[in-house]
Amino acid sequence: MAVGRTARVWIIGTLVVSTIIAAAVVFVIMHLAGERSSVAGSRDLDDVAALDAYAEELGLVMIRNRRPDPAAYARRVDGPGPDVETLELSDPPDTVAPAVVLRIRQQRQERIGWISGQYEEYEISACYRWTFTGMEDYKPDRLEECPEVDVIELGPPPVVPELPDGFGDVLSESLTSLSDAERRVPETVVAAVRSAYTEAVDDALDEPGADPAGILSSDDVLAGDDWVETIDEVIGLAVGRGRSCVLARVTADDVAVWHPDRISLEPGEVGCSASSAAYKGDE
Structure with missing residues (x-):
């Protein structure tokens, strides 16, 4: 037991x-x-x-x-x-x-x-x-779900043509070389601008590896007459397109050539404007 x-x-x-x-x-x-x-x-x-x-x-x-x-x-x-x-x-x-x-x-x-x-x-x-x-x-x-689409291959960025390097200096030299009387005549000033632009483009294309597609042609920037404005014997010039721009103010006594600041070239701002160049004071 x-x-x-x-x-x-x-x-x-x-x-x-x-x-x-x-x-x-x-x-x-x-x-x-x-x-x-x-x-x-x-x-x-x-x-x-x-x-x-x-x-x-x-x-x-x-x-x-x-x-x-x-x-x-x-x-x-x-x-x-x-x-x-x-x-x-x-x-x-x-x-x-x-x-x-x-x-x-x-x-x-x-x-x-x-x-x-x-x-x-x-x-x-x-x-x-x-x-x-x-x-x-x-x-x-x-997103809650990804779109059912193929991936977009962006590739290299497109070439955005610009003004030739050194154009501002060439333009300033060309306009300064005119006499006081010549600077009073818009047609003479316009001819000087065209000549300066051709010279600057030729110089840029002579550089090794230069890409013509990356340079604005004279037809791009000097066609028509909206790039030149005369106000009270002051000739305003605006050569360029978009954010690539050179402005100039020409009087019988003085020549001023400058690159506008980036802010003024933003969409909705003054932009590359011949009239704004003519109104610009002696800055």
Whole structure:
């Protein structure tokens, strides 16, 4: 009887211990699962924050672009490598302002193994839309889904022709060489400008590696008569196009030639204007 009672006690004790161990194992498993779930949720939030911060950095780079052209905005950040891809480019009237959609990728690390301390890399990505209406447009809208479109290959930027280097100096020398009487005659001044421009273009094309497509021709800047304005015996000259511009103010007694500041050449400002050159004082 004593032996039977001892056996029963041993069996009961074994069952109790087994139950406690099983409960402990279940608790540990659930605890680890909860920790992993919490870590995964935290990781997701960190991934979103990382991409959002990177998108704002890209926006700060893009808003420095001076041309209101969506491709020009995207080209500032879409370089070699897969971390930035251009998916959409929009321009008025399709949108209220130039807009760009980019897919952004980043490589991140996650710790694997609770003791080993090893890490594995994984990729995160999202798409964002920037609409450029002003200087505060560096913060984009995060899209719920990326557009199902092919990646746009931007290629090299187009060549934007400009005035030949040194034209301002050549023009100043040409106008200064005229006599006081000659500077009173608009036709004589116009002829001097045309001659100076031809000389400056020829000099620029003589430079090694010169690209004719990168130089504004005389037909581009001296066609018509809107580049010359006479106001009260003051002849104003505006030679150029867009942000490549040389202004001059000619009187019988004086010649002034200058490059206008960038702000005045921005869209909506005075621009490359012959009348503004004529009104300019002796600065």
